[in-house]
Amino acid sequence: MRVDSRTRPVWLAMLIACAFAFVVAGCGSDDSGGSSGSSSSSGGATVPGGGKIGEGKQGGDVTFLAAGDVDYMDPGQTYYTFGYMVQYAVNRPLYSFNPSSATDPIPDLADGEPEISSDQKTITVHLKPNVKYAPPVDRAVTSKDVKYAIERAFTTSVPSGYATSYFAEIEGVPDNAPIKYSALKPFSGLQTPDDQTLVIKLTKPVAQRVAAALVMPITIPVPQDYAQKFDTKVPSTYNENVAFTGPYMVQNDPQTGNLTGFDPGKSIKLVRNPNWDKSTDYRPAFLDSITISEGNDDAVVAARRTLEGQKTMCCDSGQLPPSIFKRVLDRQQDQLGKVPSGGSRWVALNTSKPPFDNIDVRKAVIAGFDRTALRLTRGGEIIGPIAQSYIPPGIPGHEESGGDKGFTEFDWMQNPEGDLDLAKKYFKQSGVKLNSDGLYGGTDEISIVGDNADPGLSTSTVAQSEFEKLGFKTTFRKVPRDTMYTKFCGVPKSEPNVCPSVGWFKDFTDPESMLEPTFDGKAIKPAGNVNWSQLNDSKINQAMADAALKSGGDRNQGWADVNKQIVAQAPGVPYIWDSSFQIESPDVNGVMNGYYTTWDLSFSSLK
């Protein structure tokens, strides 16, 4: 389009105005401003992320910016990190984790370590006396409340995502759980000889694993006299009427218990529990209140508001946008919280169909894959080490599995940047057709179904290019993450050849929770399957069954041996044991909790 001389100044002025807006906006994203850009004067963290444990200013209110909502407020149903962050501030399970250790649970509602019988079939837990519920329940917690909490999780009113996985061996658990609430009968294996004692009887000698699982929110007490009227509904409406035992509570109607401070999708208001007795708890609970503001979909805006604002913490995703991450690492590390996520990520190879039903093809893929490139899609070395097995750091069995180096006898795992010569060796050994370069020469396309949003999208894209580098022809379908899991990767009959952005994170600090769901052949399900490789090796299955019955050091070694057998089968390309990151405003003394890998609201404070 010709621009004549009369109009040229006008267009020039407009162009300059636009450019100015771009420059100012762009400068704003890098200009850290005064105080937030200063070097740390907080003395540095003595533990992963943020502030010093147990030290903080009493009082104050903080806002936590989140994109999404908690999954549930009901402790019998919550199963995700964000829900745990709230739950462990407002409630007390039998055991929980002090931020100083993500591996050794400490007694919370319990009065001491669980007593495990020599036959590994009985667990006895003593409860602290005089731990009171917040209004309107207003009475002391008893062992019957914990018993009821566990029982209700096996009903259709309270669909728990893990009750049958970890607590099914309790005597009296119905075989056909979940059952109707009206059909619920007390479990014979949950005994309460007095108000402060809970005895758990098991049908199998798996006490070690069950005891480890007592950190989960299913053991948060639920008063049956109060909750029953909610639990008779399907689904239970206890989610909107939770009783609280922690230092904080969700603001509620003190007469009815209705959670007035819980507006799903909008906000959650945590206030002090007036009945909380500090002498019974290890938590300091410095803050007076925490407001969780939801719907902060734009992660960059939320992060900037946190970094440049006041009394703000962020974020529920555990991952920072790359531009923010770089900025924080460069200039604001004192506002960054970091803990190992206690999980592994890998590219799952479907072992149930060609070409990955051939173990040597799988070994060739792992050998040739540039796993450092995959790790880069998550943020690079700062995020965590290259995963060399499926038990991440911090989980028992990791050291017995060779630690961060893994099993050095498996040559295909030794070069994370990829070794094409070794890949060619395994391709040749596999007997498949080779191309002129000695790489995979098969003509069938392999199907890849991955995330359509970052960082999973980047990981999947890199994975696709690595497969093509190794000679595979690929088709890559991008779908939303939930669709990926629930319609493709988690459904064996429609699972593609490759699920490139899967990961599994600990439920509690025990190797069984890492390996059994993801690699036990017996765990393969028609829907919601998380054994994405569909690995079904009878020797491994039996080894898992044997290791599940062990305890102590034998248990750790047993699961390390299982880990070794899994790695030997090359079911996937593990590429990172990553970390979770959170940020805080300059005036916040945030403390990370290594168990649920986000801010610990009952230890955080203002400076």
Place this chain on the structure above:
Amino acid sequence: MLTYIIRRLAWSVLLLFIVSLLVFFIFYTLPSADPAILRAGRNPDPDLIKELNKRYGLDDPFYKQYFIYMRDLVLHFDFGRSFQNNVDVRTEIFERMPATISLALGAAVVWLCVGIPIGIISAVKRGTIWDRLTMGLALVAISAPVYWLGLVSIYLFASDIGTLAPIFNTTGNYVDPWDNFSQWFSSLILPWMVLATAFAAVYARFMRSNLSEVLDEDYIRTARSKGLKERTVIFKHGVRSAITPIVTIFGLDLGGLLGGAILTESVFNIPGIGRTAFDSIQKSDLPIVQGTVLIAAAAIILLNLLVDIAYAFLDPRVRY
């Protein structure tokens, strides 16, 4: 006129029925996440999935599910319950409606007050530097994606992170007007301006174009020849004719926004229907998706009907 209105309302019901059927069809034919598996957790028990499928009626045939949904909707005005958190969909939608209405109406006032006068002035001063400047800026405003514009405005003007002039309330501070009127108002100033920008530009260009055409008509020359004041010529004769098509698009635009300005609500964290719809689509929460789509469709249909009725008053030649 009454017959016309009744006929239009009858067609509206049919249209809403078709929209609801389409939404159901799309949900079931395109790959979306399985709501029962999502609700069941990350390592779900197969029996639990089966139970949830039964609870939500997801194991029924598609037509049965649709029939039950429509029966409850027509007989009880019941939109069902969310798959995700079991909230009543109708309650959820109506609780969020004030936010969307506030955003849409406020933005409408801004874009009408800005766009139409600019369009009139540009038409009257056709060919001048004013005309070229405003129309050029309008083009830029139309081209700027609202999400980008929203983010830029936050980075420049939000009270906590604005770098140019941090004078406007930041994101996430919306409250309903009866809870705190001044906070409600201040939280919406920036969203109103952002949302109104593209619309104001479109309306300015549209007004300029229509009015320019009308001002060339014979009757305008006659009005001037009669000695009428220029202001009277422009407003009483010119704008009155030129504004009729704008009324049409206004109805469509406002109706569409009342269904939820998804991008603006997401950027500024306004808990309206649009954001609810977006979140629900991501979570495959069909009842909420269905409810929000139906509300949006109803808003568009109703606004269009009102526009058509308004036509009859604006243009004496239009009779039904």
